[in-house]
Amino acid sequence: MSIGNFPEDDRPSIGRVLQQARIAAGLTVEEISTSTRVRIPIVHAIEEDDFSRCGGDVYARGHIRALARAVHIDPEPLVARYDDEHGGRPAPMSAAPLFEAERIRSEPRRPNWTAAMVAAIVVVIGFVGFTVVKGGGNGTPATQVAEGATAHTQSPRPTTSKRADPKPETSDSAIAAAPRDKVTVKLSASQGKSWISAKDHSGRLLFDGLLLQGQSKTFQDRERVDLVLGDAGSIELFVNGKKVEDKFQPGQVERLSYTKGDPAVG
Numbered sequence: 001m002s003i004g005n006f007p008e009d010d011r012p013s014i015g016r017v018l019q020q021a022r023i024a025a026g027l028t029v030e031e032i033s034t035s036t037r038v039r040i041p042i043v044h045a046i047e048e049d050d051f052s053r054c055g056g057d058v059y060a061r062g063h064i065r066a067l068a069r070a071v072h073i074d075p076e077p078l079v080a081r082y083d084d085e086h087g088g089r090p091a092p093m094s095a096a097p098l099f100e101a102e103r104i105r106s107e108p109r110r111p112n113w114t115a116a117m118v119a120a121i122v123v124v125i126g127f128v129g130f131t132v133v134k135g136g137g138n139g140t141p142a143t144q145v146a147e148g149a150t151a152h153t154q155s156p157r158p159t160t161s162k163r164a165d166p167k168p169e170t171s172d173s174a175i176a177a178a179p180r181d182k183v184t185v186k187l188s189a190s191q192g193k194s195w196i197s198a199k200d201h202s203g204r205l206l207f208d209g210l211l212l213q214g215q216s217k218t219f220q221d222r223e224r225v226d227l228v229l230g231d232a233g234s235i236e237l238f239v240n241g242k243k244v245e246d247k248f249q250p251g252q253v254e255r256l257s258y259t260k261g262d263p264a265v266g
Contacts, residue, residue, distance in 0.1 A: 014064065014078050015049040021071035022047075028251070029230070030195075036066040040195040040230055041208055043067065057086060178241045183260045185225045186238040188216040191250075195230035211235075227256040239263035 012020070022032060029047075033040045045053045046063060054060035061079050068075035178184035187196060189211040198206040201223035211217060213234070219225050229235050232248030244263045248254055 013049045014081060015047040017073070017078060018064070018067050018071065019047040021068075021073050025071045027071065032067060032070050036063075036070050038063050038066055040210070041197060044230075051082075051086075057082075060086075180260065182220050182222050183225050183258055183262070184218065184220050184240055185227065185258055186216060186218045187211060187227075187229075188236040188238075189213050189234055190236040192231065192234035194232070194234040196235070197228040199226045200224070201226075224257055224259050227254070227258070229254045229256070237263075 022029075029040055029043050032038070033043050036043075038046075042053050042063060045051070046060075046067065051060045054063055061082060064078050064082060065075040068078055185198070187198075191213070193210060193212045195209070196211050196217070197208045198217070198219045200206055200219075200221040206219050206221075206225075207217060229248070230253055231250065232252045232254040233250035235248070237244040237246070239258045239262050240260070242263050
């Protein structure tokens with residue numbers, strides 16, 4: 001596939017080209033993510049021409065190349081177009097400052113365990129020799145001296161360390177008793193794994209990652225919880241203590257919002 005056959009104003013965007021090539025190749029976003037090691041939310045963002053999640057121009061170019069090769073198209077026209085639309089390729093950095101920084105950085109000092117072990121052995125040998133000599137001079141076997149020395153010594157009481165109690169996980173009963181002044185959402189990957197994203201009412205990211213089969217996540221906010229489900233058919237959803245009965249299809253991407261008065265899609 002080539003993007004050079006379109007007039008300047010009619011060319012599909014970089015993300016559109018990558019998405020069409022992926023669909024034509026019969027590949028899912030999850031399969032592309034697995035083969036390229038580019039995270040699922042970043043693949044979704046690039047296909048929507050949102051490169052802000054790539055972490056900078058260098059990573060964006062690398063992701064474009066990786067996705068293009070995975071769907072069997074030439075990456076260089078897409079990279080060149082990215083450079084044209086984002087201020088051009090930066091000038092290469094000289095390697096000299098990197099080498100100078102490497103020379104200046106000193107090697108961290110490690111503890112000399114060998115010297116410590118040798119010193120401990122010398123102390124033990126000296127103590128044993130002193131005990132033997134003292135016992136022989138008084139006509140008393142050294143073993144008796146050792147026994148007499150230990151007869152008046154109280155054995156130290158064993159110390160016990162108190163472990164911190166593990167933080168209890170939120171149970172189904174806790175979800176059923178969800179507070180009325182907050183919105184509580186629980187996601188369970190009961191049918192398979194799925195990428196999920198959750199944000200609070202202010203847009204702050206609560207979670208962004210893969211929920212494996214059998215795992216659960218619970219989110220709370222005082223006003224609203226916004227969700228994106230990469231495979232909604234794999235997710236069992238509870239909102240404010242009630243199960244959401246919507247039947248999502250496997251592989252279906254869903255964007256949902258829940259408030260204190262739900263379950264009802266916002």
